[in-house]
Amino acid sequence: MLIELKNNKQLLVRLLTGTDHDKLTHYLLQLSPETKKRFEPHPFDKAAVSHFYQDNPFNHGYIAEDTSDGSIAAYAIIRLGYLEHDGDRLRSFGFIPGHFTDATYAPSVADYCQSLGIGYHLLQFIEKELKIMGRKRIILWGGVQQGNEKAISHYLKNGFTVLGEFQYNGPNYDMVKTIG
Numbered sequence: 404m405l406i407e408l409k410n411n412k413q414l415l416v417r418l419l420t421g422t423d424h425d426k427l428t429h430y431l432l433q434l435s436p437e438t439k440k441r442f443e444p445h446p447f448d449k450a451a452v453s454h455f456y457q458d459n460p461f462n463h464g465y466i467a468e469d470t471s472d473g474s475i476a477a478y479a480i481i482r483l484g485y486l487e488h489d490g491d492r493l494r495s496f497g498f499i500p501g502h503f504t505d506a507t508y509a510p511s512v513a514d515y516c517q518s519l520g521i522g523y524h525l526l527q528f529i530e531k532e533l534k535i536m537g538r539k540r541i542i543l544w545g546g547v548q549q550g551n552e553k554a555i556s557h558y559l560k561n562g563f564t565v566l567g568e569f570q571y572n573g574p575n576y577d578m579v580k581t582i583g
């Protein structure tokens with residue numbers, strides 16, 4: 404899917420493939436320390452990226468690629484189903500997660516491109532794909548840190564609601580969005 408940003412930049416949103424791993428590693432390494440510590444589904448070296456996708460067929464990567472030079476401006480991960488180690492916590496909020504109904508989401512946008520609407524477009528694209536796969540809800544990967552105001556505001560604007568709070572390296576929220 405092609406998208407055009409407020410600053411006229413054109414991006415192609417698409418599924419990540421194995422041949423993207425080099426440039427994905429480059430993208431991950433240039434993120435600021437703040438963004439890095441908020442996006443932690445896997446380590447940032449190429450071997451870890453390759454293992455992450457080879458070892459679990461339920462992990463899917465998505466990228467937004469700058470059409471002018473092919474560089475990656477944003478990267479998001481979907482795990483079909485929910486994270487087992489978050490299951491008890493999610494159930495403690497009265498939410499019953501399902502491996503066939505839910506998907507787990509972790510987005511990141513390059514620092515120089517944040518707040519331009521890329522996160523919105525990425526989510527739109529992924530939601531359409533998830534609906535085709537019959538998924539009904541999107542759960543945040545490991546929740547969101549309560550100090551991450553930009554992300555919380557982004558999620559609330561995009562239809563996520565707070566399920567509950569938990570402590571992990573400080574206070575966090577679990578959030579979920581119903582998509583079908």
Ligand SMILES: CC(C)(COP(=O)(O)OP(=O)(O)OC[C@H]1O[C@@H](n2cnc3c(N)ncnc32)[C@H](O)[C@@H]1OP(=O)(O)O)[C@@H](O)C(=O)NCCC(=O)NCCS
Pocket residue numbers: 437438441442509510511512513516517518519520521522523524543546547548551552553554556557560
């Ligand atoms: C969270 C993130 C994925 C959102 O993507 P994005 O492309 O920056 O967000 P969008 O441009 O689509 O949405 C912008 C919205 O976020 C919110 N936002 C943006 N900048 C903000 C700021 N400085 N303070 C508070 N809210 C802000 C606003 O609600 C804004 O909507 P508006 O522009 O209509 O007012 C991205 O900022 C990011 O990668 N952050 C660092 C990593 C991270 O936190 N990942 C999520 C971990 S749970």
